[in-house]
Amino acid sequence: MASDKLVETVIAGNYVEMETEGKPKDVKSRLSSFLWHGGSVYDAWFSCASNQVAQVLLTLPYSFSQLGMLSGILFQLFYGLLGSWTAYLISILYVEYRTRKEREKVNFRNHVIQWFEVLDGLLGKHWRNVGLAFNCTFLLFGSVIQLIACASNIYYINDNLDKRTWTYIFGACCATTVFIPSFHNYRIWSFLGLLMTTYTAWYLTVASLLHGQVDGVKHSGPTKLVLYFTGATNILYTFGGHAVTVEIMHAMWKPQKFKAIYLLATLYVLTLTLPSAAAVYWAFGDMLLNHSNAFALLPRSPFRDMAVILMLIHQFITFGFACTPLYFVWEKAIGMHECKSLCKRALVRLPVVIPIWFLAIIFPFFGPINSTVGSLLVSFTVYIIPALAHIFTFKSPSARQNAVEQPPKFVGRWVGTYIINSFVVVWVLVVGFGFGGWASMVNFIHQIDTFGLFTKCYQCPPPPLPPMPSQQLNATAPSPLHHPHHGH
Numbered sequence: 001m002a003s004d005k006l007v008e009t010v011i012a013g014n015y016v017e018m019e020t021e022g023k024p025k026d027v028k029s030r031l032s033s034f035l036w037h038g039g040s041v042y043d044a045w046f047s048c049a050s051n052q053v054a055q056v057l058l059t060l061p062y063s064f065s066q067l068g069m070l071s072g073i074l075f076q077l078f079y080g081l082l083g084s085w086t087a088y089l090i091s092i093l094y095v096e097y098r099t100r101k102e103r104e105k106v107n108f109r110n111h112v113i114q115w116f117e118v119l120d121g122l123l124g125k126h127w128r129n130v131g132l133a134f135n136c137t138f139l140l141f142g143s144v145i146q147l148i149a150c151a152s153n154i155y156y157i158n159d160n161l162d163k164r165t166w167t168y169i170f171g172a173c174c175a176t177t178v179f180i181p182s183f184h185n186y187r188i189w190s191f192l193g194l195l196m197t198t199y200t201a202w203y204l205t206v207a208s209l210l211h212g213q214v215d216g217v218k219h220s221g222p223t224k225l226v227l228y229f230t231g232a233t234n235i236l237y238t239f240g241g242h243a244v245t246v247e248i249m250h251a252m253w254k255p256q257k258f259k260a261i262y263l264l265a266t267l268y269v270l271t272l273t274l275p276s277a278a279a280v281y282w283a284f285g286d287m288l289l290n291h292s293n294a295f296a297l298l299p300r301s302p303f304r305d306m307a308v309i310l311m312l313i314h315q316f317i318t319f320g321f322a323c324t325p326l327y328f329v330w331e332k333a334i335g336m337h338e339c340k341s342l343c344k345r346a347l348v349r350l351p352v353v354i355p356i357w358f359l360a361i362i363f364p365f366f367g368p369i370n371s372t373v374g375s376l377l378v379s380f381t382v383y384i385i386p387a388l389a390h391i392f393t394f395k396s397p398s399a400r401q402n403a404v405e406q407p408p409k410f411v412g413r414w415v416g417t418y419i420i421n422s423f424v425v426v427w428v429l430v431v432g433f434g435f436g437g438w439a440s441m442v443n444f445i446h447q448i449d450t451f452g453l454f455t456k457c458y459q460c461p462p463p464p465l466p467p468m469p470s471q472q473l474n475a476t477a478p479s480p481l482h483h484p485h486h487g488h
Contacts, residue, residue: 043187071231088259132329138373139326148360156295164364177324189320192313208284213285227439232435233372237378247325283297
């Protein structure tokens with residue numbers, strides 16, 4: 001079965017997943033397959049890279065202002081490596097689970113394997129429940145963050161509507177992701193998504209260098225422990241995009257080839273995140289502490305507008321990435337996962353979008369919410385649970401001896417793997433969840449106290465003061481300074 005190709009076909013509104021060695025015969029089928037049915041190593045790489053960095057690209061300069069330049073660079077390298085390691089662990093556990101099940105003649109022809117099912121099959125229901133709770137909550141808030149980011153970004157092109165109104169509009173747009181059956185069908189989207197973030201990252205870099213440093217620029221970070229650990233957990237969140245790793249692997253024709261893909265994707269992402277964050281921080285310094293979206297400080301231009309539009313499209317794609325596993329969980333809960341009608345499945349998925357929409361309106365705190373989700377959810381979902389699951393799955397000598405994949409020699413085989421896993425658990429528990437959780441919650445509560453829940457326009461420029469009565473009497477023509485949108 002490992003050599004078989006897993007292909008999805010959508011015919012006359014029906015969704016059918018099947019294994020096949022054959023290739024589509026006619027031109028129309030071949031074009032559909034090229035654009036729609038992705039399962040290669042390259043598809044997985046594009047999915048991992050485009051899913052890993054979306055709106056967080058715009059908040060990394062904000063993190064640099066909290067951490068300082070040196071810590072910002074070091075944390076990106078460190079968490080990029082840590083994230084790649086735990087993605088590798090997840091891939092090993094997936095292959096182990098799938099191989100065991102296939103030996104028992106279990107058929108996954110119409111079933112998408114998910115992380116909580118891997119935990120259930122290898123370690124039992126308690127692990128399944130914990131994994132399911134963390135994963136679903138993280139993906140829920142990951143989707144919320146994409147909606148908040150859409151509203152935050154579009155405001156820099158059109159500020160006639162407040163950010164809350166834009167959230168309503170983009171919530172309706174993102175609901176259309178219910179029609180995308182699974183990760184097989186993100187081939188063209190993930191490719192385009194990566195092009196979009198690549199353009200945006202290099203726009204931020206070049207625009208900041210051309211703009212130069214603002215007058216009296218200060219780079220005083222780090223100044224407070226709260227800000228330092230808030231920034232660090234935002235970077236932890238940046239490289240914790242593999243809550244959908246299992247679903248991406250399952251969409252591959254040969255999942256065993258996934259092992260190095262996440263590391264290669266991370267290396268590419270670092271070529272985007274390090275130059276852009278460093279350049280924007282160099283240009284604007286401490287001003288970023290009050291502007292969590294990098295677009296807010298760069299002057300309006302056609303290039304910036306293009307970057308905003310591309311990021312909006314990419315955030316729609318990333319919303320689908322984060323929501324699709326939630327759709328699968330919901331379908332399985334109500335017994336609709338193996339339904340072959342695409343329209344019926346789309347209809348039953350809609351209730352998943354409603355709480356996401358609602359939460360994005362309650363907590364529109366672009367930037368601080370990333371750190372909070374990173375410390376409280378990503379720390380466990382992406383780092384601690386996979387490392388512990390690997391330790392417990394292979395704790396017995398017989399499990400290690402019969403493992404489908406043996407650890408590589410360069411990490412020290414089983415002993416080295418155990419040491420690295422233990423380090424990941426302790427570091428992320430203490431620094432990510434402990435200090436990071438404390439700092440992020442303090443910052444998050446500060447946002448609520450400052451702006452309030454359901455705020456209409458988070459971090460928007462204040463409206464200009466109305467003219468004095470005497471000025472109104474003497475004015476012969478309206479001044480552009482009094483235009484409510486001038487200079488935004």
